[in-house]
Amino acid sequence: MKTKHTGPIKLSKKPMPSLWASKIPFGLGKIKPHHIRDTAKVVWENKDNLPYATRILTQGVCDGCALGVQGLKDQTLTGPHLCTTRLNVLRLNTMGPMDEDILHADIDDLRKMSSTELRKLGRIPYPLIRKPGERRFSRISWDDAMNQIASKMKTIEPKQNAFYLTSRGITNESYYVAAKVARYLGTNNIDNASRICHSPSKTALTRSVGIGASSCNYKDWIGTDVLIFWGSVAANNQPVSTKYMYAAKRKGTKIIIINPYHEPSMDNYWIPSVAESALFGTQIADDVYQVNIGGDIAFMHGIMKHWFDMEDKQHGSAIDHEFIKNHVNGIDDLKEQVTKYNWEQLEKSSGLSKERMIELAELLAKSKSAVFVWSMGLTQHRFGTDNISQVANLALLRGFLGREHCGLMPIRGHSGVQGSGEMGADPFSLPGGSMNDEGRTRVEKVWNFDIPDWQGDIVGVSLENALLPEDHERKLKLYYMSGGNFLETMPEPDFVKKCLESVDIRVHQDIIFNTSTFVDAKEAVIVLPAMTRYEQPGGGTSTSTERMVYFSPEIKGPRIEEARSEWEIYVDLAKRVKPEDSHLIDFKDAYAVRDEIALAAPNYDGIQHLKEKGDLFQWGGAWLCEDGICPTPDGKGHLIPVEIPELRKPEGHFYVTTRRGKQFNSMIYGDKDPFNDADRYDVLMNKEDGNKHDIDEGDAIVVYNKYGSFNGRAKFEPIKSGNVELHWPEGNSLIAKGVYEKYAGIPEYHAAVIVEKAETYYAHKDTKYVEKRVEELEMEIS
Numbered sequence: 001m002k003t004k005h006t007g008p009i010k011l012s013k014k015p016m017p018s019l020w021a022s023k024i025p026f027g028l029g030k031i032k033p034h035h036i037r038d039t040a041k042v043v044w045e046n047k048d049n050l051p052y053a054t055r056i057l058t059q060g061v062c063d064g065c066a067l068g069v070q071g072l073k074d075q076t077l078t079g080p081h082l083c084t085t086r087l088n089v090l091r092l093n094t095m096g097p098m099d100e101d102i103l104h105a106d107i108d109d110l111r112k113m114s115s116t117e118l119r120k121l122g123r124i125p126y127p128l129i130r131k132p133g134e135r136r137f138s139r140i141s142w143d144d145a146m147n148q149i150a151s152k153m154k155t156i157e158p159k160q161n162a163f164y165l166t167s168r169g170i171t172n173e174s175y176y177v178a179a180k181v182a183r184y185l186g187t188n189n190i191d192n193a194s195r196i197c198h199s200p201s202k203t204a205l206t207r208s209v210g211i212g213a214s215s216c217n218y219k220d221w222i223g224t225d226v227l228i229f230w231g232s233v234a235a236n237n238q239p240v241s242t243k244y245m246y247a248a249k250r251k252g253t254k255i256i257i258i259n260p261y262h263e264p265s266m267d268n269y270w271i272p273s274v275a276e277s278a279l280f281g282t283q284i285a286d287d288v289y290q291v292n293i294g295g296d297i298a299f300m301h302g303i304m305k306h307w308f309d310m311e312d313k314q315h316g317s318a319i320d321h322e323f324i325k326n327h328v329n330g331i332d333d334l335k336e337q338v339t340k341y342n343w344e345q346l347e348k349s350s351g352l353s354k355e356r357m358i359e360l361a362e363l364l365a366k367s368k369s370a371v372f373v374w375s376m377g378l379t380q381h382r383f384g385t386d387n388i389s390q391v392a393n394l395a396l397l398r399g400f401l402g403r404e405h406c407g408l409m410p411i412r413g414h415s416g417v418q419g420s421g422e423m424g425a426d427p428f429s430l431p432g433g434s435m436n437d438e439g440r441t442r443v444e445k446v447w448n449f450d451i452p453d454w455q456g457d458i459v460g461v462s463l464e465n466a467l468l469p470e471d472h473e474r475k476l477k478l479y480y481m482s483g484g485n486f487l488e489t490m491p492e493p494d495f496v497k498k499c500l501e502s503v504d505i506r507v508h509q510d511i512i513f514n515t516s517t518f519v520d521a522k523e524a525v526i527v528l529p530a531m532t533r534y535e536q537p538g539g540g541t542s543t544s545t546e547r548m549v550y551f552s553p554e555i556k557g558p559r560i561e562e563a564r565s566e567w568e569i570y571v572d573l574a575k576r577v578k579p580e581d582s583h584l585i586d587f588k589d590a591y592a593v594r595d596e597i598a599l600a601a602p603n604y605d606g607i608q609h610l611k612e613k614g615d616l617f618q619w620g621g622a623w624l625c626e627d628g629i630c631p632t633p634d635g636k637g638h639l640i641p642v643e644i645p646e647l648r649k650p651e652g653h654f655y656v657t658t659r660r661g662k663q664f665n666s667m668i669y670g671d672k673d674p675f676n677d678a679d680r681y682d683v684l685m686n687k688e689d690g691n692k693h694d695i696d697e698g699d700a701i702v703v704y705n706k707y708g709s710f711n712g713r714a715k716f717e718p719i720k721s722g723n724v725e726l727h728w729p730e731g732n733s734l735i736a737k738g739v740y741e742k743y744a745g746i747p748e749y750h751a752a753v754i755v756e757k758a759e760t761y762y763a764h765k766d767t768k769y770v771e772k773r774v775e776e777l778e779m780e781i782s
């Protein structure tokens, strides 16, 4: 019998001054977010639709991050759950249609606008089309639009067709139907936004412990001995998580942050819904380990190396032998791998001293429980899957899995990201499991048609396929996208634009315009107006990081007349392309979709009962791998030896990574980061590095490599020497295209770069100086 989640707990109101960030109320004089001011701004923005906005907040499931909240309640703590991220995305749901003169404006005028400006114009009111040479979008009927897409689909090979679904706001029902329709139309080319964020987490957790989701709950944070945030800035990306951190600290939990940058938001935070924290702030981090970008594997090797040293001195002093004996295999190979590295190698790669690595090793060895939380800092590497398996190695050696206050948690940043793969909108997955022979046979029984048996392409490869020769069997000719903006999320935007332009027909099913909507296509760009999750008849469900499947009801309010439920659009398309078998793809309503999900994805059994506001269930019970029994073929967790990656960072050069500021994923809500006052074009660098390169704070600098350049200003911040951080997506111009992690296909979002004062860079640009510098960088790397 699996243990069930026991529901929210009450947070004590008794003040705990030992946790305060400052004795001065409201953090006066400190750089911090202004929650009240931000909330007032949102109220103002939504003033034309305030009652509807209020109903969305009080009845709907948040379409912001995947922390998960239904109305204003969550399953972790009693009391209100709301944050400015949710308030910021609220306007997407309440605004009316775009003005006709903007909708049909000259394409070059539309192209001048940023995605932030476009987002504020209003909703897409009806289907649109633009063909080559046309200066404006024209209105088109739904019938015409769908027939044009269907006709194209009939003339191309299924491998020349691809689907993509973003993660903001999309429901499990839409992912499921899209996954089914893609296979019904003969293609496995379907992917989703999790490819570029957490795909290595799923891949690594599957190979290490047989699961593809968080093994534990947020409640497990509260009272665990050690809570580690590894490459995750949860305070910025999942703001209400700070309330759980506060609750954890009240119970004596130690919070450890591992990141190249000493992130101010993970240091001190003013939690608006906790009175003492709103007044005096909360010190979140107990300790911060500033690791090199890409140095995490070495750091974890260091921790394990010390554990093995401790074991040599005293058996049982670091490793949970009972757990290993019963539930884990591979310890000998892992030990061999770990001990082959000497401390010098580990220090060089991680950027941390042996003493610091030993410190964390001993803390974990002394602890009875720990939860590991991670995010893009670990996944967005060309060794992302190894990074996560290495975290699983730590948890398995200490037996921190499958019980209260223990676990592995890839914290998600988008409300749809957990459900998308679980519903099969992924080239490697089907509803309820992997895309393998067993999975195909299992799902074919429910769907009653054959699922194509070739490997579908990941999003990046689908895009690249647009540039294949015309007669290639995988030449991408039709790209059907539900949301998303590859121009702002994928490396090398110029290359991405070329790919988008090379597709015959591009379909943008969305609620708003973004910059990618205006890129030409060879035959047509077709824009389809989608409903938000709150408008969909029969409601929809969404799965949180901790596997809670929440029901979000249809909410009464104004509607965009021609917008349609996303899952219904997919069904309509399927019926037009293959009318002869349309009974196989028909759904009476959203309830029928959920009924079928329960059959096709057995772990989602329970979704069929979600019908009313407040309905929810957690799939898999409170803990996956409960009592150490992993859903792997042999029931055991696998320790996986991994190599320290070659960092490819020559002396005197930098390694670059990207970070988020005042934004929700790629949606930017403010030019200034409220936590460190950095603006979008500030390059965060270490002061000593600046001095070494004759760069002063505020100097105009150029960050460049052979992929591109970035013009910004130096901002000295406590970041690990040799590393620089730029905002995402602005920093994407420095990232190489086509470099994918070999197991999960996530693009590599890091690169070696040169940093120079703008005056030097521009003074020498004409004399081939830049080319020579890049050549040197490349030579030293290879």
Ligand code: SF4
Binding pocket: 062, 063, 064, 065, 066, 067, 068, 069, 081, 082, 083, 084, 085, 086, 238, 239, 240, 241
């Ligand atoms: S923390 Fe995430 S789930 Fe909670 S309200 Fe904010 S955006 Fe929504």
